[in-house]
Amino acid sequence: xxxxxxxxxxxxxxxxxxxxxxxxxxxxxxxxxxxxxxxxxxxxxxxxxxxxxxxxxxxxxxxxxxxxxxxxxxxxxxxxxxxxxxxxxxxxxxxxxxxxxxxxxxxxxxxxxxxxxxxxxxxxxxxxxxxxxxxxxxxxxxxxxxxxxxxxxxxxxxxxxxxxxxxxxxxxxxxxxxxxxxxxxxxxxxxxxxxxxxxxxxxxxxxxxxxxxxxxxxxxxxxxxxxxxxxxxxxxxxxxxxxxxxxxxxxxxxxxxxxxxxxxxxxxxxxxxxxxxxxxxxxxxxxxxxxxxxxxxxxxxxxxxxxxxxxxxxxxxxxxxxxxxxxxxxxxxxxxxxxxxxxxxxxxxxxxxxxxxxxxxxxxxxxxxxxxxxxxxxx
Amino acid sequence: xxxxxxxxxxxxxxxxxxxxxxxxxxxxxxxxxxxxxxxxxxxxxxxxxxxxxxxxxxxxxxxxxxxxxxxxxxxxxxxxxxxxxxxxxxxxxxxxxxxxxxxxxxxxxxxxxxxxxxxxxxxxxxxxxxxxxxxxxxxxxxxxxxxxxxxxxxxxxxxxxxxxxxxxxxxxxxxxxxxxxxxxxxxxxxxxxxxxxxxxxxxxxxxxxxxxxxxxxxxxxxxxxxxxxxxxxxxxxxxxxxxxxxxxxxxxxxxxxxxxxxxxxxxxxxxxxxxxxxxxxxxxxxxxxxxxxxxxxxxxxxxxxxxxxxxxxxxxxxxxxxxxxxxxxxxxxxxxxxxxxxxxxxxxxxxxxxxx
Ligand SMILES: Cc1ncc(C[n+]2csc(CCOP(=O)(O)OP(=O)(O)O)c2C)c(N)n1
Ligand SMILES: [Mg+2]
Numbered sequence: 001x002x003x004x005x006x007x008x009x010x011x012x013x014x015x016x017x018x019x020x021x022x023x024x025x026x027x028x029x030x031x032x033x034x035x036x037x038x039x040x041x042x043x044x045x046x047x048x049x050x051x052x053x054x055x056x057x058x059x060x061x062x063x064x065x066x067x068x069x070x071x072x073x074x075x076x077x078x079x080x081x082x083x084x085x086x087x088x089x090x091x092x093x094x095x096x097x098x099x100x101x102x103x104x105x106x107x108x109x110x111x112x113x114x115x116x117x118x119x120x121x122x123x124x125x126x127x128x129x130x131x132x133x134x135x136x137x138x139x140x141x142x143x144x145x146x147x148x149x150x151x152x153x154x155x156x157x158x159x160x161x162x163x164x165x166x167x168x169x170x171x172x173x174x175x176x177x178x179x180x181x182x183x184x185x186x187x188x189x190x191x192x193x194x195x196x197x198x199x200x201x202x203x204x205x206x207x208x209x210x211x212x213x214x215x216x217x218x219x220x221x222x223x224x225x226x227x228x229x230x231x232x233x234x235x236x237x238x239x240x241x242x243x244x245x246x247x248x249x250x251x252x253x254x255x256x257x258x259x260x261x262x263x264x265x266x267x268x269x270x271x272x273x274x275x276x277x278x279x280x281x282x283x284x285x286x287x288x289x290x291x292x293x294x295x296x297x298x299x300x301x302x303x304x305x306x307x308x309x310x311x312x313x314x315x316x317x318x319x320x321x322x323x324x325x326x327x328x329x330x331x332x333x334x335x336x337x338x339x340x341x342x343x344x345x346x347x348x349x350x351x352x353x354x355x356x357x358x359x360x361x362x363x364x365x366x367x368x369x370x371x372x373x374x375x376x377x378x379x
Numbered sequence: 380x381x382x383x384x385x386x387x388x389x390x391x392x393x394x395x396x397x398x399x400x401x402x403x404x405x406x407x408x409x410x411x412x413x414x415x416x417x418x419x420x421x422x423x424x425x426x427x428x429x430x431x432x433x434x435x436x437x438x439x440x441x442x443x444x445x446x447x448x449x450x451x452x453x454x455x456x457x458x459x460x461x462x463x464x465x466x467x468x469x470x471x472x473x474x475x476x477x478x479x480x481x482x483x484x485x486x487x488x489x490x491x492x493x494x495x496x497x498x499x500x501x502x503x504x505x506x507x508x509x510x511x512x513x514x515x516x517x518x519x520x521x522x523x524x525x526x527x528x529x530x531x532x533x534x535x536x537x538x539x540x541x542x543x544x545x546x547x548x549x550x551x552x553x554x555x556x557x558x559x560x561x562x563x564x565x566x567x568x569x570x571x572x573x574x575x576x577x578x579x580x581x582x583x584x585x586x587x588x589x590x591x592x593x594x595x596x597x598x599x600x601x602x603x604x605x606x607x608x609x610x611x612x613x614x615x616x617x618x619x620x621x622x623x624x625x626x627x628x629x630x631x632x633x634x635x636x637x638x639x640x641x642x643x644x645x646x647x648x649x650x651x652x653x654x655x656x657x658x659x660x661x662x663x664x665x666x667x668x669x670x671x672x673x674x675x676x677x678x679x680x681x682x683x684x685x686x687x688x689x690x691x692x693x694x695x696x697x698x699x700x701x702x703x704x705x706x707x708x709x710x711x712x713x714x715x716x717x718x719x720x721x722x723x724x725x726x727x728x729x730x731x732x733x734x735x
Contacts, residue, residue, distance in 0.1 A: 014483040125516030135515035157479025193472025356386035357518040358575035363650035
């Protein structure tokens, strides 16, 4: 009897060959001001890309080119770009349904993201996931997840898997998982279970609370107890927690980078209460009766993109002309992504029955015959 | 046993499926290596864990306590605490965690002390595991096994006596195995661990002490192949898991009256070996499905429907089903017995079918 061709102990179980061509390492600088110009300018680029992408997304939604629930990320750009900017490319990232920003910050192309919402074969999930379920395996984006807080035990799971690979299989390397959640997810039982497990088992996962003050139409003071001291909760689980002003990306980096390095090094979880704000309604179908226009304007006055842009101008990293050119370039790229999504093929009817089972034996269904789907465009 | 790379989805890294032997080359079910059902399960897990470091077991009391039902006895000693992992009572948390680990290519085995406790983990096990491949457009698979006790019989009353198969088998993307004896339990669990899809594996606390010969040689049992446990000509009894024994007992009683029935042990529910059912229906022309879940939208309902769709003309009378009584599971011993599709009820149902 021959042995099973078990995973060779030299290689990590998850094969992401395509990612090799991408920059792999997080910057080493301790503070944002020490970062090379290229990185700082890239942040601005990425944040503006998300902003522009979301504006176009709303337009396409209003034209009924995008269906379902669609949650816009504008206002929160500094969170995804700043925190993802602190980690390595192969550190797993998982988030909820407000996921376009994370997808783009992780390196998903605007085409793949837009086409997914258009329900086209060139979308990151070939049109099977939609706005709330963005996955990008080569970029270690382990999903947008539609069920509030379902991603939090999974975040612990990716940290667990990284640790297991290192300690049991002798492969892999020290990683840290970034697990994003909205303030509404604070109230779910599974987040408490996840924190308990992460702390109990020394799992390197950082729970990044994107605290935009609202869970749909319910303000945080109406949905979670002791909302002004959320790090205390984490402390209850023996998890280190910090608060970060999430409207200033330089500040996000300065506070988050040492935390991410420490979690990776010590294999411990952390919790970050990142104060941010969403400019748009909860989803595309939200009349926003629960907040005032003045409140929204107050935050828009502290816009994170404007702030970074001003900082970079002060530092001499970019000037008006450069900023204008950047915006033009981004606008063109995003417009092209809409055009390419619009022109992309809709899935064949056959695709309905593909990618259901990895080993589609017969008789799995009384009515369906399953097969493997066309190759995913990202793989 | 050769492991082969068959037509497995590219989302699965390093897939290895056992090459299944033809039925007549499988090691014998007869012999004197008599072990318990729980030991057969343990052997299956241990053998696969020895071969493949991606495989690990987690659940409540699986390590230091040696398993709430002693299925994992001794495994901590052999594999250590990094691979035999005691969890807190946190099904939602650890099931979700294990699913994420499976997405990255590890092969977790999650033990639910009882499937009755899986409901607090319903979201991850139903929303994430079986849909991951589809929702990610074929980027991430989820090769994971969930296993544990299922069904009534130990006077545990309604919260602890769940039969979850009808609820869960409804979901596309998962597979479901429900063995009735140690030989099948071992062979099916070994297959489940190697299968690249999420497998829901149902055991029964009532059967863990059952003893039978389990061969020394390694073997794997393919999914979707029923076993004809007894051959007759009057009626085909279709069942799976513990009620197979009720059927065999009823068959003995009926044989004393000169009525010979088939007992077909499905072994897996999804996939369902409908061809074997049809083959036997063509012989007996009468069929009774015996199922220990509730009747409404049950596995029996599904099997009966498929029979009607596929071999209606071969039936001499309406296909029948026998389920647990359509009530919450009672505690009192006698009531619990009456609630189950017990041998007496089966005998009654067969007589009714024959006289129909
Ligand atoms: C378990 C569950 N309950 C309810 C919903 C519906 N729902 C979707 S988002 C949402 C609000 C969540 O807000 P928050 O976590 O703060 O995230 P944000 O939208 O602010 O990013 C609700 C109630 C859901 N998706 N999942
Ligand atoms: Mg919120």
